[in-house]
Structure formats: structure tokens, C-alpha cells
Amino acid sequence: MRARELDYDRPDVDALCRLIERRKPVKAPQSASQPLRALVCLIADWQLGKAGEANGGTPETIQRICQALDLIPARIRELKRAGRPVESVYLVGLGDLVEQCSGHYPGQTFNVDLDRREQLRLARRLILRAVDNIIGLTPRTILAAVPGNHGENRLNGKAFTRTTDNDDLAVVEQVAEILAANPDRYESCTTVLATGNNLVLDIAGIPVAFAHGHKAGASGHPAAKLENWWKGQVMGRQPIADADILITGHYHHFICSETTGRTFIQAPAMDGGSAWWTDMSGQNSPAGMLTLGIGTGYGPRGWGDLHIHSA
């Protein structure tokens, strides 16, 4: 075969260069019907009651959480000004909202500055503050929760009742009861609690799975573990098999991966750090609250406008 024949189907690179030079910049699409978008705010690994570590104890954690929660209304307004308004806000509890007092790791009892009832009281107040901050700013507010390992009802270090007998669900259930008792103010807020380890929600047309992330095995990089765990759920045709996005917490640092062809996101934690993890790895995951936009309005990926409210 001669070189001329090989050239036959090649694109004309000079013409492509002219096309790049002359192409007019694309304007943001304007459509009469509003594309679907929701703002998802992840309430992850607060571990209230955990005593002072690298970033302080419960008082410092409370300050960080309030600061992050108070920035949500500004984020909603920012997106509106940018021409990407959201039609709903999802507040999703990803688990480990309270530290609990024993049964999760050696020395836990020595490492807490509040008892369980006090921890839950603070979690309840903070979740209620989060709802109060955003109620009415969009037509719908959805409060949701999945169970974490620190929420488990444990005996001798093991969960001994059911997956759903969990403080991470109980505290959101308590808030839901408060909201239901005040329909005039909170009518636009609905609550969804996981009925097992995971939860799948249709968020503005995109199926999104939430799990705490502690059931994905013991060793390896968190993204690899969680993506492998997700593949198992797909093979077993579990409800989360059809999700386009999986969002978890548990490992405390931010990760976003598309290596499987679907999106896996691990939300950063809001707790005060872990001396145990720092001793082992040398690392200290920066605290932050992740928010992101999800919906068919974000195109084929289904998400965008990812932001970490660091405090």
C-alpha cells in the first residue's frame, strides 16, 4: 500500500486548525423548560463526642459543622446567579454522626468527651439547624440517612440486633418527628431512612446510591474497595446495581473516581481527625462538607458543581 492511499481517509488537519480559529464561543444553553438539578449536601462522619485530636474535640467540631451548614443558602443563591438553579436540596446523613462510647475500638471510652445521650442531642440540634437554614429556599427539601458503623448497637464489639437499629437512623428519625409535628413550617421537607445498609434515591432524574462504606472489606485503597463492593452488588442484582453514582463516607478523605465508568464519590469527614490514622499513615484528612449538584440538567455525567465547604 502506498502512502497516498493511506492518506486518503485522514482528516484535513489544516481545515481543522481553521475550524478551531473561526469557531464562535459556545453560549450557555438557554431553554424554556428548566433542566432538572438538585443540590446534595453530605452530612458525613461528624463523630460528635470524640475528644480532642488534631483538629480539636466536640466544641471545635460543632463550630466547623455550623459554619459549613450556614454556607448552604449562599451556595444555593450562587448556583441561581450562575444560571443553574436547583429545584430541591438533599441533606444526606452518611453515617457516624456520633462517636458513641464503647465497643468500636480499644480506648474509645477514654476518647470521648460526651455520653451517648449528649452526643445524640447535639446531632439532633445540628440536623435541625441544617433543615432550618434551607427550608423554603427551594420547592422541596429531602432529609435522608444511611447507617454507619459507629451508630451500631453493639455488645462485646459486635452489632447484635439489626442493621437498622442504628443511631445514625434514629437521630434523623427523631428530627423527622419534630418536622412532622410542625407542618406549617416544614411541609416541604420529606424524610427518607434506609431500610438496610444502602439507600437509592432518584435525584432530579439520576439514580444515586448512598452507603456509609464500612462493609467493603478490610484492606486496600478505599476507591478500589468500594468500587469492587459495588460491582458485587451489580452482579447480585441488588437495588444499588442500577445507580449511576455511589456516594459513601467512612474513610474520611475526599475521593472522586470514574475508573469503572460510573462515578464513585467519598465525602470528607467533619470530625477532629484521628491520631490513630495519623500515627499509621502520617496523614491528617482535612475536614470539610461536600456539596454537589446532581440531575439530568448536568448532562451525561449527571453531576457537577462539586464544592467542599472547608472550615
Ligand SMILES: [Mn+2]
Ligand atoms: Mn465509619
